[in-house]
Amino acid sequence: MQNFPMKTMHSTKNSVKEKTRKKVVAILNQTLADLTDLYSQTKQAHWNVRGPRFYSLHKLFDDLAGAVEVEIDPLAERITALGGVAAGTVRMAAANSALKEFPTGNDEAGYVAALVDRYAQCGAGVREGIDETAALGDADSADLLTGLSRELDKSLWFLEAHARG
Numbered sequence: 001m002q003n004f005p006m007k008t009m010h011s012t013k014n015s016v017k018e019k020t021r022k023k024v025v026a027i028l029n030q031t032l033a034d035l036t037d038l039y040s041q042t043k044q045a046h047w048n049v050r051g052p053r054f055y056s057l058h059k060l061f062d063d064l065a066g067a068v069e070v071e072i073d074p075l076a077e078r079i080t081a082l083g084g085v086a087a088g089t090v091r092m093a094a095a096n097s098a099l100k101e102f103p104t105g106n107d108e109a110g111y112v113a114a115l116v117d118r119y120a121q122c123g124a125g126v127r128e129g130i131d132e133t134a135a136l137g138d139a140d141s142a143d144l145l146t147g148l149s150r151e152l153d154k155s156l157w158f159l160e161a162h163a164r165g
């Protein structure tokens, strides 16, 4: 989770200690990579889904992608507010994301199942990040991740309600 090329830390009068800021920035950059990947995978599902429930799933996937997208900017800006460098390009996300690539050639049930896995994985990672940032004493980052995890849980519920079995 901490294997990031963006090690540069800018000086800041922010009272969070530099040692703490570095660790939090690594956690938040991992989350940024995962979310950027999750956003693009959800759009991929939005564009390519086919089947009898096409229209409702097409709309659902777009709503979920939008809910991820609005979380990305505050997350990246928390990284920079802490003096870090946000690893925010799609290439950086692809290199650092913990998610598997989205499957090709699946029907709508396969798409829902693939997204269930990925939203659950992101939710679990973010919950881990809440505990880690709280233990590091950065309540603000823990709070940001808490709001994010609530959104991911809600999206997971929406997806699971569409899943078979």
Ligand SMILES: [Fe+2]
Pocket (backbone or CB within 6 Å): 046, 062
């Ligand atoms: Fe669209």
